[in-house]
Amino acid sequence: MADTVLFEFLHTEMVAELWAHDPDPGPGVSAGSRGEEVGATTGQKMSLSVLESMGFRVGQALGERLPRETLAFREELDVLKFLCKDLWVAVFQKQMDSLRTNHQGTYVLQDNSFPLLLPMASGLQYLEEAPKFLAFTCGLLRGALCTLGIESVVTASVAALPVCKFQVLIPKS
């Protein structure tokens, strides 16, 4: 059983490692004339989506390991509550601080002291860097939801560290 701090440290290195490929997006991205800025932005978007998809895989795998009885949620809101309590405690040793919904498929999950942002700063410093540290977690939520039978789009926003909001959009079928 791995200690939870290992995940946090690994996450930091993961973000750094994937970002390190940025200025030179690497194989698979076509060469050609591109301004340094454009290249950088494309690279960044790729890195964010790479982090997100890694989080997705992990979220799916975590969800798959739950016993079947757990998965018998009565309603969508119960699933979100599960994410805010059980999943968040398992990954971050704390519960989500608030969950709001418009009861029409939009949920806002707020963490007032998000552990992956806590060591960085508080307030507005490093605000630009924050998205890199949220991408994996957005994927994690999306992956867990997927295993629980729910397709979603998950985004995150930070107004001031370490408070962050995860927005979960579940389209009505």
Place this chain on the structure above:
Amino acid sequence: MSRQANRGTESKKMSSELFTLTYGALVTQLCKDYENDEDVNKQLDKILFSNFLPRGFNIGVRLIEDFLARSNVGRCHDFRETADVIAKVAFKMYLGITPSITNWSPAGDEFSLILENNPLVDFVELPDNHSSLIYSNLLCGVLRGALEMVQMAVEAKFVQDTLKGDGVTEIRMRFIRRIEDNLPAGEE
């Protein structure tokens, strides 16, 4: 069993696998990143080897602080004590396993850590095209980084790996030298 008790067990279960799963996702991603390029693919294992060591090193540098804060372990007087602390306290605290210590060199500067099972490789199989990948190489970097922060330059490497069909996983640790601190740059 009450629902509360069930919840606790589920969280614990998820939590214990989080690191393993995340590490696996990272390795998979790095393999993918390089797979498009034929030439690079041959070098992949070497690249991962060289990338993981510094990343692991960085983790080790932070981990030792966490370890010292939580473990109440005093300064180690020699490499044997260090070995004991690594196997019985650190591995237990962070990975929940206690490797055994064997194969001491006559000079007392090398030993092996034998891991009966390696938590990093739960659910992992190496595909054929990456059969030489040192999957858990991060661990070697972590050990080096952590020990460097307590003034020990060491080398750590895998000599046996259950992922490659060996019976156990064996990490060989070698003491290189004591790092003297507080030397201004450029002075010996």
